[in-house]
Amino acid sequence: MTNRKVVSFENIKVACKNCSLSTLCLPMGLSPEDVERLDTIIKRGRPYHRGDHLYRGNDKFHSLRVITSGSVKTYTPNEDGGEQVLGFHLPGELIGLDAIQDNHHNCSAVALETTAVCEVPFSQLESLSSLMPSLQHQMYRLLSREIGQETEMLTLLGKKSAEERLATFLLSFSERFKQRGFSPSDFFLSMSRHEIGNYLGLAVETVSRLFTRFQDEGLLQVERKHVQLLDLPRLYDIVQGTDSIKSNQSRV
Template sequence: MQMKSVIPVTTLEIKTACSQCNLRELCLPFGLDPNEVDQLDELVGSRRKIKRQQHLYRSGDTFEAIYAIRAGSFKTDVILEDGRDQVTGFQMTGEVLGLDGISTEHHSCNAIALEDSEVCVIPFGRLEELSRQVESLQHQFHKIMSREIVRDHGVMMLLGSMRAEERLAAFLLNMSQRFTARGFSPSEFHLRMTRDEIGSYLGLKLETVSRAFSRFQEEGLVAVQQKHIRILDTPGLKRLLNHHAV
């Protein structure tokens, strides 16, 4: 970051403040008035860059902070003693990582960058302190935790009662929606994760994921070129999900 030396520190700090962050509608500052956002700014102690494939935290690490993704993306996974692992989620900009650590004061999963990324470090003690003073922050934080629970239920539904192609369709529609919320194209995007990681997340083997992609392509639902995805028939994908009448 050579810029750092030529740009005045103040400018740089304003650029990275919550109040100036274009992710604030997706992140912790949502619903706060400008004055409150300034308070939150002070709380966000530091930022941390994580290179691709590196851990933001590991299962077992003592929990000290939660993290808001400023740039890049992550996966979280749980690893069993026998080596099996399960990807529990993919996180994009504006989303919050580390909530799993609150319950035991230790993280219970690994968070790994899928690309070079940057997070805002939010010391948890201070977040609790500030949410005792700022009602809207407290409420937004609770909403974020609750959203995580609802999301997890969706994944359980997916893993527990959908077939392979339905799972992948749901995954693609979910990615599309999240890219859209970030101002990107709903129909064309670049997946940061491998087929193996998608498979782990969806409870499928990588070959099954690959075959499902090929099938979607044959049927004209999507155009797939490795990690580059173009959705050609969104209604078609949605139909795949609900058409499984009992």
């Protein structure tokens, strides 16, 4: 019990200026003094465990959240008890932006593994951004980027084949892991096949079959949640729609 203090959450608090994620996060592009000011409003609480909710649809909105470690799934519960997965979020990513519009959450966010976050009380952020044009600018950029990302997702769901969807999904993680200093070709996915399928508008079975097919084609090696991408160029070809593994399939 005495060693509790050593790992107490107070001790793991980190300031933005010392945070490795600051180049991906709100402080991006801010002067050191501005980062200090931003830091004063940020709250760092205890980690969430797998399955814990950061917030739920209909909760009153008070803070944006930045993932600092772990990963988070956002989703909207839909009428008939099911859910639509809206995104998977990695360290450095800001969530809750959709709640600004009417001051309450429209979707839910749940930790997929042990996850730490910074909370950014929005009313304070708003006041601060009035005083700090660079912060205001960064907020506009982040909101706009979110819109752009959702737009890409619309294109994916509107037009792309199952194969293109999964390849896009895998490469998105590849790139995001790489940005964060991890291997772009060897990583663990923290979500289930079911969640992947839901996110991509595919049935679980289709996702499972695609993993198998991609593996048979030598594009990747998969062992449950552990994925190793073996042929990134080919995966990029698939995303573009300029390549398909089907031809090879039928040749065999």
